[in-house]
Amino acid sequence: MLCGMRILTGLQPSGKLHVGNFFGAMEPAVRLQDSGEAFYFIADYHAMTSSHDPVALRDHVRELAIDFLACGLDPARAVFFRQSAVPEVNELAWLLSTVCPMSLLAKCHSYKDKTAQGIAANHALFSYPVLMAADILLYDSNQVPVGKDQKQHLEVTRDLAVKFNEVYGEGTVVLPEPIIREDTAIVLGLDGRKMSKSYQNTLPIFGEEKPLKKLIMKIPTDSTPVEEPKVTEGSTILALYKLFASEADYAVMVADHERGGVGYGDFKKRLADAYWDFFGPMRERRSEILADPGYVDQVLAAGALRAREEANKVLQRVRQAVGLA
Numbered sequence: 001m002l003c004g005m006r007i008l009t010g011l012q013p014s015g016k017l018h019v020g021n022f023f024g025a026m027e028p029a030v031r032l033q034d035s036g037e038a039f040y041f042i043a044d045y046h047a048m049t050s051s052h053d054p055v056a057l058r059d060h061v062r063e064l065a066i067d068f069l070a071c072g073l074d075p076a077r078a079v080f081f082r083q084s085a086v087p088e089v090n091e092l093a094w095l096l097s098t099v100c101p102m103s104l105l106a107k108c109h110s111y112k113d114k115t116a117q118g119i120a121a122n123h124a125l126f127s128y129p130v131l132m133a134a135d136i137l138l139y140d141s142n143q144v145p146v147g148k149d150q151k152q153h154l155e156v157t158r159d160l161a162v163k164f165n166e167v168y169g170e171g172t173v174v175l176p177e178p179i180i181r182e183d184t185a186i187v188l189g190l191d192g193r194k195m196s197k198s199y200q201n202t203l204p205i206f207g208e209e210k211p212l213k214k215l216i217m218k219i220p221t222d223s224t225p226v227e228e229p230k231v232t233e234g235s236t237i238l239a240l241y242k243l244f245a246s247e248a249d250y251a252v253m254v255a256d257h258e259r260g261g262v263g264y265g266d267f268k269k270r271l272a273d274a275y276w277d278f279f280g281p282m283r284e285r286r287s288e289i290l291a292d293p294g295y296v297d298q299v300l301a302a303g304a305l306r307a308r309e310e311a312n313k314v315l316q317r318v319r320q321a322v323g324l325a
């Protein structure tokens with residue numbers, strides 16, 4: 001472990017986890033829990049910017065906690081908690097908002113995208129990046145692993161941190177570094193667009209075998225006959241297969257495309273099997289977690305305690321700097 005390196009990331013509890021979430025957020029987070037002091041949280045306040053269903057919120061938080069643990073989050077190494085278990089984050093968000101130019105938020109494409117999709121343009125949706133900055137700065141985070149779509153929010157965080165320190169003194173908050181996974185930054189969905197809940201093109205990571213494999217068998221393809229070579233460029237099947245297969249198996253599938261003689265049905269079957277095997281150990285871990293009903297609450301309670309302790313230290317320093325203490 002690198003001494004003093006704090007790694008933080010948040011995941012929104014917004015339904016079933018998909019392969020894009022896994023490679024864009026969870027897998028990097030799980031890998032990074034060995035290289036520093038990891039703080040991982042469930043961004044339940046953020047989820048409320050676009051959904052107001054208490055039953056769904058509770059369910060989604062629980063599901064996400066179970067799934068994240070199943071995917072390898074180790075509560076012995078990482079501090080795992082709910083965002084709302086540390087309400088101090090709202091105070092820091094307020095303090096940051098006092099130095100946040102409206103123009104900084106107005107240019108955020110996530111806000112523009114969401115309102116264009118028909119999500120109500122409420123204040124929380126607009127100021128969402130300020131709360132995200134508070135999430136990060138509240139724990140003196142050094143590194144923040146996120147998918148490419150969160151890059152701009154990290155830039156806003158850094159802008160706010162610099163501004164805050166200019167106003168209140170160097171070192172009031174710690175400037176974080178984004179870690180953007182470039183190689184699997186955007187995982188493609190079953191229709192070839194970015195995999196996203198909002199496009200209904202997702203491949204969930206947990207669920208029943210038959211319906212999940214069926215989703216793969218329905219990936220649209222062109223009508224190249226079996227015996228002819230197939231286009232590799234822009235192939236959804238190959239892009240997904242690359243995530244799950246060994247390098248050697250992937251090379252075989254590329255060669256089979258180029259040579260011809262293998263049909264899309266066969267490629268899809270290989271993809272479905274590789275996908276199913278890939279998540280096998282995580283499915284097993286998930287069943288173990290489900291068999292122990294108190295486990296998740298216990299993990300989150302311990303994480304909240306630890307996170308809150310750290311948050312209060314930082315907030316104390318900030319309150320002092322701004323003149324509230």
Ligand code: ADP
Pocket residue numbers: 011012014020021022023024025146147148149150184185186187188189194195196197198
């Ligand atoms: P969705 O687009 O399905 O609504 P979220 O916005 O809830 O997904 O994303 C949660 C996390 O997963 C974010 O960190 C995001 O960067 C990552 N993520 C989501 N979709 C993808 C994707 N297709 N490729 C890579 N990362 C993704």
Ligand code: TRP
Pocket residue numbers: 008009010011012043046131132135136144145146150153
């Ligand atoms: N906005 C992020 C997402 O939708 C979730 C998030 C909230 C987050 N706060 C954060 C990620 C702080 C990293 C750091 O994926």
